[in-house]
Amino acid sequence: MKKESLTADKKERLDKFLHRHIGGSRNQIEHLIKKGFVEASGKPVTKAGYKVSPGETVLYTIPEEPTYEAQAVDFDVPVIYEDDDILVVNKPSGLVVHPAPSVKEPTLVDWLKAKGVNLSTISGEERHGIVHRLDKETSGAMVVAKNNEAHERLSRQLQDKSMGRYYLALIDYPLKDSGIVEGPIARNPANRLKMGIVSGGKPAKTAFQKLLESPKNSFELIAAKLYTGRTHQIRVHLSSIGRHIVGDNLYGFKSRSGTIDRILLHAYILYLDHPKTGHAMQFLAPIPTGMRSTLESYFEKEILNEVLDPCALLRHFDRDYERLCT
Structure with missing residues (x-):
């Protein structure tokens, strides 16, 4: 250098x-x-x-970028939408978004490169195309930038909140009420694998909305909207009020059976303005089969379908409902 x-x-x-x-x-x-x-x-x-x-x-x-060799992939990732500027995928649970020293398995970036997708280069070779992330355990909608101009415009939308996601989560006990949870998030000093609400951490704000309580047990389906994008944010904020996502053993869910093999947290709706045209866009990431089957075992299918209608869900959030559904 x-x-x-x-x-x-x-x-x-x-x-x-x-x-x-x-x-x-x-x-x-x-x-x-x-x-x-x-x-x-x-x-x-x-x-x-x-x-x-x-x-x-x-x-x-100008630092020299380390040479990164993409790993071979033997899986596929569902594509929700694609054009010359963006690619929207439904990331599976268990898939890491981008390479890191501690990551030994193929990642979403490896898959994108194996498919020959044009990707932005702003974030470095190991994060080509990556505008935002999802935790490894979380499934759902992610947008990938296919050029640097799209990447910059999407990044600005993340900052000004004109781009965002709504999540679905099944939790172990019902919320007392819908509402906002705020608390600064940083690495948990007692367990480096976890994040926590820590004085001096980065500001974090999450809205939680009650959707359906199960008549069969104490589980409840909720929606969550992030106003900030911290690592494990939804999981940390739920844990702070004594609630846990079903399947999330790291943050306190105590499994009652061996049939749940993933965290039941899914990025269901992604909204943004197209980086070139400026048109408002909304993308729905279908709930993975395993998670959908679990939900249908706790809730009546007809009622579940009504609650999961995108505009019915967004009606709980006035500003985004008016923007995306009217």
Whole structure:
């Protein structure tokens, strides 16, 4: 890696200065700054909003990306929608989204590359196309960016909340009421495999909506909407109020039988504005067969179908109902 030198010619934000001189996307520039690849006046700068002054020397380094060899895949992933800019998939439970040092099995990114899908490159080779993620255990709708322009526009939608998902979850005890849970989330200091509500963690907010209580046991089907996107957010916030997703042994569900082999959490509805046309779009990820069978064993099929109608579900969330169903 080689350091390159620039001299500021006017007072402006560091990210804008770098973008003006070396190009690249906003995300790429922010990544350089946050990861410590930029210095100003001989000192590392990690804030994009730092103001450079006329005559100030700025050093930057473009890191070499590690070579990543995609793993062979022997599975398929259901495609919900595809065009030249985006691909929407129904991620299966048990599939990791992207490679990492601790991940030994093939991932969604491996599958995308094996299929020859054009992918954005903003997030690095191991995360080509990945705008947002789902936990390994969670199934459901995910959008993949097929070019950098689409990636940047979708990323902005995540930030301004014009893009989001509604989840379905089967929990072990009914909620007292529908409502909002807020609590900062960070790595659990007592168990590094878990996240938890931790003082000083990242702000997190989740809306929970009661849908159906099972007449056969204490289980309840609920909907959840994320206002932030923290790791294990729904699981952590439910655990904080004494509720657990059926099948989620990590966060406290005590299995009553051996028939449930996954966490019953599914990203059911994905909504966004198309990154090129701007048109509002809504995608429904069909509930996986195993999870659907479990739900039908606890709820009458006809009533379940009524509750799972997308607009019936969104009616509980006025703003998105008006936007997507009227």
